[in-house]
Amino acid sequence: MTDGTEEIPGPSGLPFLGNVGILDSEVPFKSLLNLADQYGPIYKLNFGGRTVVFCSSWELINELCDEKRFAKSVNSALKEVRNGVHDGLFTAKMGEPNWGIAHRVLMPAFGPMAIAGMFDEMHDIAGQLSMKWARHGSSVPIMVTDDFTRLTLDTLALCAMGYRFNSFYHDEMHPFIEAMGSFLTESGLRSRRPPFTSILYRDSTHKYFEDIDLMRKTADEVLKARKETPSDRKDLLAAMLNGTDPKTGQKMTDSSITDNLITFLIAGHETTSGLLSFAFHQLLKHPEAYRKAQDEVDEVVGTGQIKIEHLGQLKYIAAVLRETLRQSPTIAQFAVAPIQDEIIGGRYKVPKDQTIALILAKSQMDATVYGENADQFRPERMLDEDFDQLNQKFPNCWKPFGNGTRACIGRPFAWQEALLVMAMLLQNFNFRMNDPNYQLHIKQTLTIKPKGFYMRCSLREGLTPTTLEHRLSGFEPPKGARKAGVTAAGTAKKGKVKLFSVYFGSNSGTCEGLAHRLAQDALSHGFEARVVDPLDAAHQDVPPNEPVVVITASYEGQPPDNAGLFVNWITSLNAHEMEKVSYAVFGCGHHDWSQTFHRIPKLIDSTLEKLGGTKIAPIGLSDAHCYRRSSATRAARQRVSYMSRMKKSMHLRAKKCWITARQLISLGCSATSGQTGTDQVAVALDLGGRSPPSVADRDRPVRYRFRVPP
Ligand code: HEM
Numbered sequence: 001m002t003d004g005t006e007e008i009p010g011p012s013g014l015p016f017l018g019n020v021g022i023l024d025s026e027v028p029f030k031s032l033l034n035l036a037d038q039y040g041p042i043y044k045l046n047f048g049g050r051t052v053v054f055c056s057s058w059e060l061i062n063e064l065c066d067e068k069r070f071a072k073s074v075n076s077a078l079k080e081v082r083n084g085v086h087d088g089l090f091t092a093k094m095g096e097p098n099w100g101i102a103h104r105v106l107m108p109a110f111g112p113m114a115i116a117g118m119f120d121e122m123h124d125i126a127g128q129l130s131m132k133w134a135r136h137g138s139s140v141p142i143m144v145t146d147d148f149t150r151l152t153l154d155t156l157a158l159c160a161m162g163y164r165f166n167s168f169y170h171d172e173m174h175p176f177i178e179a180m181g182s183f184l185t186e187s188g189l190r191s192r193r194p195p196f197t198s199i200l201y202r203d204s205t206h207k208y209f210e211d212i213d214l215m216r217k218t219a220d221e222v223l224k225a226r227k228e229t230p231s232d233r234k235d236l237l238a239a240m241l242n243g244t245d246p247k248t249g250q251k252m253t254d255s256s257i258t259d260n261l262i263t264f265l266i267a268g269h270e271t272t273s274g275l276l277s278f279a280f281h282q283l284l285k286h287p288e289a290y291r292k293a294q295d296e297v298d299e300v301v302g303t304g305q306i307k308i309e310h311l312g313q314l315k316y317i318a319a320v321l322r323e324t325l326r327q328s329p330t331i332a333q334f335a336v337a338p339i340q341d342e343i344i345g346g347r348y349k350v351p352k353d354q355t356i357a358l359i360l361a362k363s364q365m366d367a368t369v370y371g372e373n374a375d376q377f378r379p380e381r382m383l384d385e386d387f388d389q390l391n392q393k394f395p396n397c398w399k400p401f402g403n404g405t406r407a408c409i410g411r412p413f414a415w416q417e418a419l420l421v422m423a424m425l426l427q428n429f430n431f432r433m434n435d436p437n438y439q440l441h442i443k444q445t446l447t448i449k450p451k452g453f454y455m456r457c458s459l460r461e462g463l464t465p466t467t468l469e470h471r472l473s474g475f476e477p478p479k480g481a482r483k484a485g486v487t488a489a490g491t492a493k494k495g496k497v498k499l500f501s502v503y504f505g506s507n508s509g510t511c512e513g514l515a516h517r518l519a520q521d522a523l524s525h526g527f528e529a530r531v532v533d534p535l536d537a538a539h540q541d542v543p544p545n546e547p548v549v550v551i552t553a554s555y556e557g558q559p560p561d562n563a564g565l566f567v568n569w570i571t572s573l574n575a576h577e578m579e580k581v582s583y584a585v586f587g588c589g590h591h592d593w594s595q596t597f598h599r600i601p602k603l604i605d606s607t608l609e610k611l612g613g614t615k616i617a618p619i620g621l622s623d624a625h626c627y628r629r630s631s632a633t634r635a636a637r638q639r640v641s642y643m644s645r646m647k648k649s650m651h652l653r654a655k656k657c658w659i660t661a662r663q664l665i666s667l668g669c670s671a672t673s674g675q676t677g678t679d680q681v682a683v684a685l686d687l688g689g690r691s692p693p694s695v696a697d698r699d700r701p702v703r704y705r706f707r708v709p710p
């Protein structure tokens with residue numbers, strides 16, 4: 001072209017129909033991959049007048065993830081899904097007010113404490129799956145994707161809204177699940193049909209709207225039942241019913257709650273079930289990886305009941321999941337559009353609002369990033385440090401959970417569930433292919449998953465269904481455990497107990513939860529929290545002569561609701577009122593509030609110092625956002641240095657506060673995802689397989705390593 005730009009390549013099409021027939025009707029994404037091989041990393045297709053640009057190299061994907069230039073586009077299949085769930089979180093267009101309200105109301109419900117609180121219910125459903133497989137025995141082939149779909153749907157329904165589909169007790173799926181399945185399939189099909197052909201699909205259209213009706217009625221009933229019989233459950237439904245948007249002061253409407261209840265079921269079930277199915281397929285095809293994963297579970301969990309503390313130690317399994325999502329991203333593509341007219345790749349013009357699909361299934365195989373063996377399954381490249389380095393060197397090279405503000409809010413949920421299920425199954429079963437010659441085929445709806453994949457399993461090491469049931473319920477004593485892996489919290493070691501106080505400033509529970517965990521874990525190390533109270537309880541009453549730990553957030557630069565009095569009080573003092581106070585502050589914040597990022601923890605830290613207080617450790621800060629790998633990594637790095645500085649100074653200057661240091665360190669790690677943990681799970685403390693350091697260890701330098709879960 002005369003202006004130096006180039007035409008985006010692509011196949012020529014038929015009049016009116018364009019390239020409609022070019023995509024495989026069952027697995028269109030395979031055609032997209034083939035077209036990328038043929039036309040290169042950027043090409044365009046025309047679907048009856050609507051043009052879509054497809055990009056598939058890491059470089060282009062990296063460029064398209066720049067949220068200053070490109071925003072999520074709700075087009076194609078998502079536009080059809082909107083017929084059922086309107087402006088629910090997944091399908092909302094950029095700028096729609098209900099998205100903002102729901103996002104802010106729901107973020108706390110996906111924070112680390114809230115997700116950890118769902119562990120028991122996740123365990124319950126994973127246990128049902130295990131018991132089913134154990135009782136069926138090795139002679140019955142397992143239809144892998146079906147059972148994982150039962151698992152993920154039941155888990156979501158139970159954890160999100162306290163509803164039991166009881167899918168493992170029925171051969172037929174619940175009518176809601178049937179309706180949702182066919183609604184999603186039809187949404188995909190509708191998006192690929194030229195508009196003028198709709199008359200030919202009257203019956204399907206009728207069924208489609210019947211399905212929507214059934215889904216909405218079921219969700220409405222769940223909502224009505226909860227309203228009529230309120231419960232003290234702290235689940236997503238409770239958050240939606242009771243939460244108020246801190247920005248607008250608005251609550252979610254009933255219809256928005258229904259939209260989002262269905263959205264969670266849609267967005268969260270096939271994605272996670274596909275991930276688990278692909279992961280098992282990979283393990284069965286790669287015996288070495290299978291062995292390493294199973295060894296890790298044996299090492300970390302032993303033969304006892306799986307506890308939430310174990311999950312953070314399953315590094316190899318985490319790497320297996322990451323590598324699986326790299327090669328088989330269950331949402332194989334997502335779409336953005338330029339905010340203004342743009343030139344991409346340095347030479348292709350794309351007008352404002354042009355839909356651009358990011359083909360992850362191709363970009364995540366880019367040899368520029370993953371080398372010549374990109375097509376091989378190698379979990380090792382996804383181990384924590386390697387994964388970090390990769391993301392630092394090639395930003396946005398791993399995007400299975402989407403991008404930026406519109407990235408997956410359910411990621412911590414999915415990650416916890418997937419780790420638990422992998423661990424539980426590998427701990428208790430041996431697996432094999434039902435058909436050793438099975439070659440991977442793909443089934444595509446909104447997501448992709450293996451098609452026709454069957455496994456068989458047998459219980460391990462003399463387990464019977466009965467003893468498995470004991471193990472799952474925690475009945476079996478962990479005798480013969482290869483390694484306990486985790487020191488039980490809450491049991492004080494013998495000897496004199498040392499006191500300290502913990503105060504929190506918290507609106508949505510992150511800092512409060514961290515404060516309680518600190519207090520609880522301290523016991524097992526000979527320290528006892530005298531109080532764990534809101535900061536306002538320390539108003540005019542900060543305990544002298546013992547370490548005081550403050551863990552607090554900020555809200556629009558202001559103190560949380562239970563910390564205002566305290567902050568107001570200390571900032572009004574001007575002498576040496578804190579002379580006898582020794583303290584450490586830990587701040588949870590979110591860099592979206594850039595002007596007031598960590599304002600309150602920093603203010604408390606500097607004010608206490610100004611008033612003569614002894615700082616026993618430098619302030620620790622964490623960012624709840626961490627959408628981008630670079631910031632997550634930066635946060636992890638900050639935490640490492642924070643941790644070592646804190647350890648030293650707590651030990652040297654407060655002498656007796658070792659545990660406080662250690663616990664604060666683990667707080668620092670856990671606090672990363674904070675209440676807004678939409679995309680980034682906690683940066684978890686890893687003690688390199690060892691138990692937390694004991695008092696006897698305190699003079700020995702302890703090497704910590706950190707892992708940033710994806
Ligand atoms: C392995 C599992 C999962 C994967 C791979 C995944 C992937 C994704 C991706 C790629 C997006 C962005 C889509 C886009 O830009 O159009 C997304 C968004 C979303 N996901 Fe997930 N997801 C998973 C699990 C879950 C779970 C368990 C839930 C619910 C508990 C969930 C709820 C959502 C929601 C509500 C959104 C829309 C967020 C927004 O736009 O504000 N996802 N997910």
Ligand SMILES: Cc1cc2nc3c(=O)[nH]c(=O)nc-3n(C[C@H](O)[C@H](O)[C@H](O)COP(=O)(O)O)c2cc1C
Nearest residue numbers: 506507508509510511553556557589590593598674
């Ligand atoms: C409405 C709102 C306003 C916020 N304002 C700030 C802020 O000004 N500065 C900051 O660093 N973080 C801010 N955050 C992030 C929170 O402080 C952070 O998510 C923290 O982890 C919340 O802790 P909590 O769950 O204990 O209340 C804000 C979050 C929300 C929802």
